Amino acid sequence: MEKRRQDKKHRHPLVIVNIMLLFACILAVIFLVVTAKQKHFDLSIKGIQSALQQTSSEQAKTKKSTTSTSKESQQTSSASHASKTKTTWTKQTDPVKVPILMYHAIHVMDASESASANLIVDPTTFESHIKRLVDEGYYFLSPEEAYRALTKNELPAKKVVWLTFDDGNEDFYTIAYPIMKKYGVKATNNVITGFVQEGRNSNLTIDQMLEMKANGMSFQSHTVNHPDLSTKSADSQASEMSEAKSFLDEKLSQDTIAIAYPSGRYNSDTLTQAASSYKLAVTTNEGIGEASDGLLSLDRIRILPTTTADDLISTISN
Ligand SMILES: [Zn+2]
Structure with missing residues (x-):
């Protein structure tokens, strides 16, 4: 068990x-x-x-x-x-103002030139203008940009300026251009196409213009023979203006849009005839350019040999 x-x-x-x-x-x-x-x-x-x-x-x-x-x-x-567009364009509420400076010759005046002394600015003075404008932050307009600013009421910068030179003097190439190149700014020279065609001494040549154009400079019209347009018939004014445009369009491969009336003289026929060839025209009427002047009769600021950089800034900043 x-x-x-x-x-x-x-x-x-x-x-x-x-x-x-x-x-x-x-x-x-x-x-x-x-x-x-x-x-x-x-x-x-x-x-x-x-x-x-x-x-x-x-x-x-x-x-x-x-x-x-x-x-x-x-x-x-x-x-x-x-x-294409280095800058941004901004619409403005107030009408755009474009100070258009008027220069002629840039060189050290010779005693024999006293009759045209007011048209000659010393290179040192000229450089002081350019340097000051750059230091103050001015944007240098081309004719196309000036047209855009005035027609669309917009700006590529707070401060703008349009440098214009009349007569196509050779010193634009030998003296003014190297100074402007140094500061990286651009300007417009209004050339007398008949003088260019003749190959007149002390006048810009096509080759010089092409070289400068490749570096931002612009060449616009100052008629064929530099006449006082206000004393000419409408037909004569028309040919002076349209032939100059055709010459520049062809030689510089461009659409020339601006003209400076010789000695700033014009009449009602001038305005009518200019309209068929150009978009902008500058006068010698003193003032800051505005669309209300009329795009074919824009005011400019005359630069004298005595104009200092301070004078310039105070004139254009008002
Ligand atoms: Zn002139």
Whole structure:
């Protein structure tokens, strides 16, 4: 009894152990099967993952190259933007005012030139004007920009100025131009086309004009023969103005848009005839240019040999 009981006692734990072993075996088999499946799954996942990684890295490469392309295109567009429009034009609430300075010759006056002394500005004085305008932050307009400012009532900068020279003297090339180039500013010279055609001494040549034009200078009209337009017939005025334009358009490959009336003289016929060839005309009437002057009779500020940089700034800043 005792033994049986003992056996019974012993058998019971053995059964449990066997069952546990069986469970362990089943679990092991399940584990192995699952692990094998998992391994296979893992392998397939790895395969998919690596395939995906490859695809995504390729996509990334493509994206990268797209990004660099778009960056490059951005750079290109910003570069072309910069070269086309360096500045932002801002609409103005008050009518735009364009100080149009009038110079003629820039050189050291010879005693023999006393009769035209008022038209000659010393190079040192001229440089002091340019330096001061640059220091004060003035933007130097081209004729096209002056036209835009006056017709659209917008400005490329807070302070603007349009430098004009009349008569196409050679010293514009030999003296004024190097000074303006030094400061990186631009100006307009109104040339007498008949004098250019004749190859008159001390007058600008086409080659000089082309060279300066490539560096920002502009050449506009001052008629063919520099007559007093107010004393001429309407037809004569028309040919003086239109022939000068045709000459400059052809020789300088441009659309000449502006004229300076010789000695600032004009009449009602002049205004009518100028309209068929030009968009802008400047006079010698003293004042700051405004659209209300009429685009074909704009005021200018005469620069005298005695005009100091202070005089200039106080005149144009009012
Ligand atoms: Zn003149």
